[in-house]
Amino acid sequence: MTTISSVSSLISSLGEIPPETVVFGHSETMQSLRERMDKVASANVPVLIQGESGTGKDIIARMIHARSPWRTGPYVKVNCPAIPGTLLESELFGYEKGAFTGAYGTKPGRVEMAHRGTLFLDEISELDLSLQSKLLQLLQDGQFCRIGAQEDKKVEVRVVCATNRRLEEEIETGTFRQDLFYRINVVNLHMPPLRERRGDIEELAAYFLEYYNRKYNCRARALSADLMSALQKYHWPGNIRELENLIKRYVILGNEEVISSDLVGREQEYFNPDINLDGPISLKKLTRQATRELERKVILRVLQAHHWNRKQAARALSISYRALLYKIRDAGLPPNRSKRRTEAVAGQSAAAD
Ligand SMILES: Nc1ncnc2c1ncn2[C@@H]1O[C@H](COP(=O)(O)OP(=O)(O)OP(=O)(O)O)[C@@H](O)[C@H]1O
Numbered sequence: 428m429t430t431i432s433s434v435s436s437l438i439s440s441l442g443e444i445p446p447e448t449v450v451f452g453h454s455e456t457m458q459s460l461r462e463r464m465d466k467v468a469s470a471n472v473p474v475l476i477q478g479e480s481g482t483g484k485d486i487i488a489r490m491i492h493a494r495s496p497w498r499t500g501p502y503v504k505v506n507c508p509a510i511p512g513t514l515l516e517s518e519l520f521g522y523e524k525g526a527f528t529g530a531y532g533t534k535p536g537r538v539e540m541a542h543r544g545t546l547f548l549d550e551i552s553e554l555d556l557s558l559q560s561k562l563l564q565l566l567q568d569g570q571f572c573r574i575g576a577q578e579d580k581k582v583e584v585r586v587v588c589a590t591n592r593r594l595e596e597e598i599e600t601g602t603f604r605q606d607l608f609y610r611i612n613v614v615n616l617h618m619p620p621l622r623e624r625r626g627d628i629e630e631l632a633a634y635f636l637e638y639y640n641r642k643y644n645c646r647a648r649a650l651s652a653d654l655m656s657a658l659q660k661y662h663w664p665g666n667i668r669e670l671e672n673l674i675k676r677y678v679i680l681g682n683e684e685v686i687s688s689d690l691v692g693r694e695q696e697y698f699n700p701d702i703n704l705d706g707p708i709s710l711k712k713l714t715r716q717a718t719r720e721l722e723r724k725v726i727l728r729v730l731q732a733h734h735w736n737r738k739q740a741a742r743a744l745s746i747s748y749r750a751l752l753y754k755i756r757d758a759g760l761p762p763n764r765s766k767r768r769t770e771a772v773a774g775q776s777a778a779a780d
């Protein structure tokens with residue numbers, strides 16, 4: 428039997444959402460995303476939120492619910508990869524007594540729990556094809572069937588889906604239904620990666636600094652200009668989650684050195700990419716990043732060989748002096764040898780060679 432407390436434990440609490448100014452920042456992309464989100468929140472249409480891990484898909488889903496006419500109703504989040512495939516159907520759609528061995532009572536699924544509220548399906552690409560067709564039916568006529576039930580049930584529910592995969596590619600490989608994609612993709616919100624909204628890094632960092640100072644009762648000082656410029660240059664594969672964790676660590680340790688050497692280390696790892704064959708790979712992007720890193724290493728090596736004499740280094744590299752100055756800045760290298768970060772960068776580079 429399902430008790431009230433086990434039902435409510437399945438319904439996620441909304442948790443704390445950072446202020447809107449922090450969430451959306453100033454970039455044009457985020458401003459138009461905010462407009463789209465505001466428009467779609469009040470309409471009962473499915474929304475698909477796409478974006479890399481850590482870009483804020485969860486936050487946006489919660490904001491959509493909080494701005495919708497169903498905000499006083501339940502917000503039910505289903506983290507699809509966290510529930511084993513065999514259990515997912517009963518978790519989502521529930522079951523009747525005797526539907527299978529061990530089904531001693533009836534159990535409503537999360538779809539039912541979300542009645543007159545929002546059902547947030549996180550990492551939707553994890554649903555297998557049979558669950559995809561049950562979800563399609565739900566989206567088409569609001570009906571679904573508990574496992575072992577004779578009749579369909581009807582619910583009113585706003586469905587929000589999220590994924591960090593390219594569903595278009597999953598359709599091509601036959602693992603995601605095209606008709607379901609059209610159904611869930613009525614409105615698409617694409618979360619930009621943090622490296623495409625670098626203008627917001629400073630404000631986000633300041634927000635997390637204040638937040639964690641308060642939370643842990645610490646007094647970590649504002650970040651130095653050096654560290655801030657390293658944050659601006661970094662590629663942020665883990666996006667805002669990575670930035671948040673970095674600032675959290677800084678607040679707890681109160682030491683910038685640890686953070687900056689950590690960043691250099693992560694950069695080195697990044698350019699020896701451990702390519703994940705299960706996820707999407709952008710050859711173009713990888714090649715561009717590898718070229719930039721190679722350029723950075725060559726410039727650094729030549730600068731060292733010429734005792735940081737930039738005129739000589741430019742000649743050796745067969746580029747103009749101005750072009751070299753630009754490239755030094757662009758690669759995040761220190762402008763001259765006396766800068767503090769030189770040793771760290773050179774040390775890391777030597778270790779990697
Ligand atoms: N725009 C933002 N403003 C403030 N904090 C953010 C923002 N986006 C993400 N965060 C923070 O970063 C962390 C990750 O965000 P979230 O869980 O929403 O990402 P996600 O896109 O759902 O990631 P995943 O694909 O891994 O589930 C959270 O702790 C959240 O508070």
Ligand SMILES: [Mg+2]
Binds near residue numbers: 484485549
């Ligand atoms: Mg998420």
